[in-house]
Amino acid sequence: MLKLYGRQYGKKIARASIVNWYLEELGIPYELVLLDMDGGEHRQPPFLSINPMGKAPAIVDGDFKLWESGAILLYLAEKNGKMPQSVEDRSLIYQWILFGNSTLAPALLIEANQKLEAPKLLTGLNQVLANQSYLIGDEFTIADVSVGSILAHALVMLQSDFSGYPAVLNYIKRVTERPAFQKTIGQDQHK
Numbered sequence: 205m206l207k208l209y210g211r212q213y214g215k216k217i218a219r220a221s222i223v224n225w226y227l228e229e230l231g232i233p234y235e236l237v238l239l240d241m242d243g244g245e246h247r248q249p250p251f252l253s254i255n256p257m258g259k260a261p262a263i264v265d266g267d268f269k270l271w272e273s274g275a276i277l278l279y280l281a282e283k284n285g286k287m288p289q290s291v292e293d294r295s296l297i298y299q300w301i302l303f304g305n306s307t308l309a310p311a312l313l314i315e316a317n318q319k320l321e322a323p324k325l326l327t328g329l330n331q332v333l334a335n336q337s338y339l340i341g342d343e344f345t346i347a348d349v350s351v352g353s354i355l356a357h358a359l360v361m362l363q364s365d366f367s368g369y370p371a372v373l374n375y376i377k378r379v380t381e382r383p384a385f386q387k388t389i390g391q392d393q394h395k
């Protein structure tokens with residue numbers, strides 16, 4: 205069975221919860237392996253043989269090991285027939301996953317960037333989401349798991365002020381109401 209390695213949920217950012225959310229969306233069997241990161245378990249050889257960088261999330265699927273949340277989402281979508289056929293449509297998914305992890309997350313989650321960067325990105329997101337339900341039109345995809353989880357984290361855990369971005373707020377409500385979100389990240393947020 206596929207194993208997902210992550211840190212124990214709590215107030216700290218638990219990026220494994222992003223993958224956990226998507227595994228619940230897919231409804232496939234998996235085992236969640238919680239690492240004692242405060243005790244340094246992620247820096248010990250058993251886990252370093254899965255991810256030499258010592259970071260979670262990571263998965264082991266049979267003999268295959270993979271880390272980086274975005275890469276894991278793409279792998280799971282691909283393996284379960286959820287990726288679009290055309291190279292253009294696939295590239296839009298890559299675009300949003302890379303945007304989430306390398307542009308949006310640092311802008312929203314790192315305090316020094318919040319004032320200057322966050323308003324630019326939230327204005328753009330608000331424009332996109334004013335005309336469509338999800339990042340790629342009307343269909344929920346892994347792009348929404350990636351970007352939606354970062355937005356939800358900023359709103360709920362960091363109390364970021366999104367009041368000037370009503371379409372973004374509606375979008376966060378839409379994706380966080382999904383049962384798979386509620387079962388995973390949603391539960392974490394209410395602890």
Ligand SMILES: N[C@@H](CCC(=O)N[C@@H](CS)C(=O)NCC(=O)O)C(=O)O
Pocket residue numbers: 211217218219220241246258259260261271272273274305
């Ligand atoms: N870009 C990576 C970030 C992974 C990451 O920083 N994970 C944190 C946990 S949320 C971690 O493992 N921190 C432990 C450490 O850096 O020692 C991803 O999205 O998977």
